[in-house]
Amino acid sequence: MKRIYKPVAVLMLGLSLFSCEKIVDDMNIDPNNPTDAPGDLTLTGTQLANVVVQEGIASLLVSIWSGYATGHDRQWRDYYNYNITSGNFDSEWNNVFRGTVNNAQITIEKAMELNNRKMAGIAKIVMANSLATATELWGDIPFEQAGKIEEFPNPMFESQADVYAKLLILLDDAIADLESGVGTVGDEDIHFGGDATKWIQAAYTLKARLLTDTEQYEAAYTAAENGISTYENSLYAPHGEIASVNQNQFYAFLTQSRPGDISAANAYNVNLLDPKSTTYRGNAKTDESARFLFYYRPDGVNTSGVTEPNTSSSATARGFFAMNASFPLVTYQENILTLAETALRSGMGVDQALEYLNSYRSFLSSGGYIDPTYESTATLKYEPYVAADFAAGGIENEDGISQEDALLREIMQERYVTFYGTHLGWNDERRTRGEVFGVNLAPNTGTELPWRFIYPQNELNSNLNAPSVVPGIFSKLPIYE
Structure with a gap:
């Protein structure tokens, strides 16, 4: 049919x-x-x-x-x-x-x-x-x-x-x-x-x-070299403000269809981004405060004070799941982080992979995909890394694994954090499950x-x-x- x-x-x-309604052959009995x-x-x-x-x-x-x-x-x-x-x-x-x-x-x-x-x-x-x-x-x-x-x-x-x-x-x-x-x-x-x-x-x-x-x-590296070259060329789903027609679907679900059904209480990604968390991924060169607030509302609205995905839609605060927020489908973020990962996995060396990662961090430092309403409430700090940061004892390798693994761990974690809201983070988590540089989720139960x-x-x-x-x-x- x-x-x-x-x-x-x-x-x-x-x-x-x-x-799926039955349609009579050669007849359109319903103009709608x-x-x-x-x-x-x-x-x-x-x-x-x-x-x-x-x-x-x-x-x-x-x-x-x-x-x-x-x-x-x-x-x-x-x-x-x-x-x-x-x-x-x-x-x-x-x-x-x-x-x-x-x-x-x-x-x-x-x-x-x-x-x-x-x-x-x-x-x-x-x-x-x-x-x-x-x-x-x-x-x-x-x-x-x-x-x-x-x-x-x-x-x-x-x-x-x-x-x-x-x-x-x-x-x-x-x-x-x-x-x-x-x-x-x-x-x-x-x-x-x-x-x-x-x-x-x-x-x-x-x-x-x-x-x-x-x-x-x-x-994959060869394909990504021809992939999305700028943020402006990213494929996003556009949205508007008409209920039940063109609103962001996460927003509609979280605020209208089933408010309170989904929160972010103690979610793995929350703990990575929250500066107050013991597993916060920030360091002397990285401040995740703005991205954390862009993704999440620590005060909660739909879940009675529990941290929840950010659906704020005001002129002064537009969360990742704002009413008319565009949704990422295929993006510059994905492409450049794929270049970083596949360069390292293909044996191109730490310096080449780090160049791509630092290009992405520069993009984040300038605001990146984070809504501008959060730039004034928190610091955007993503200073460039150097190879020594991933050597044993460096700020990204305190546990003394190999330099390559430490850099790969950072790239995979950055991919995970960036792919918030999509299924791409789950793709990566399953692909690298059990590896020292994987996301390493614990089962919910x-x-x-x-x-x-x-x-x-x-x-x-x-x-x-x-x-x-x-x-x-x-x-x-x-x-x-």
Whole structure:
């Protein structure tokens, strides 16, 4: 079934289940639910559906499993303690396959009918972003047969390794489309207004993400060299101030839908950033006061005085999850920190990796992605490191590990702190779990950390080709085995 998502309505679906109504063949009996639309509208709908994938309930769940926040009340306290079932993932699965993938395929088909390769390339990148997130969270997923409901009512699941390989090919195809210069895209592209250069850079950063996931560090470095080169070229989800339409989804959930369900009480990331914490990551060259206040409200509002994610939306205080705050999808921050990590892991040496890290610290020192309303209330201090800081006994190596490991530990911790609110920190935590320079989270309860999402109950019930043995959240994903 070709399902068209109206652009204005898509964000409203992020915190609720997608519905699927029966449509009579060759008839549109409901003008509010069209069975067809021009490519410019389906492109916008595809992009908005992907925003739901990247920013919706999946990111909220990952946040409480990866130390960014805490399940505080009702079912979110159960989720925090890993009490979750396959039915809890129905909506998020649909967001990927019914939302982004199906609409992206329609957009690509319509674009190619008009030889609009630019539109097709953009749609391929958005689809790759959504499918990449799906395989990062679930593992094996449908790919070749995904979204083609009429042709493949029971799509085959493909191995995670094959999905990663095909995503890289899809991104290469998208880059070729955009480099062709054929076709036009304008305001229907809600992210870049059709700017091909920015989309090409985003595609390369996505490639670097996938290659880093699979520990192909030299190839990841090469991709990141062509990735997002400035903060202004970052791919963000734009937001506004209209309730149930275009507000930041974290803001809507934390302040309107379920206030008090999620806090940040004693979250791992809070303790890294809070200058009062015994595990504060600051030092003589680093002051995290501004970033801490940008991310969190120590006084709490929705959770009765408990530290919570910052949803402040006033003219003098705009938190990371402000009402109209843009949400990071693929960013300069990710790209330059990928260059830092992969340079070191590829044997390019401490000096090369440190150059990238210091470039990022310079960016933070000038304000970076921290809202300007917090620059006046706390110090922004990220002085450049020198190699000696990571030698045994240096300010970043008091426990005397190797210089390379000490620098890698700092880079990984910086990545973790920077990826707040997204699933990227969980990608890194799982990839480096058990390494001396990993994030080293403690389980919220019990002795095990989760590795994955559970396949949704609707898919298990309706797809004859769904896995017969369903892995639980403590089963490793194939790429981590």
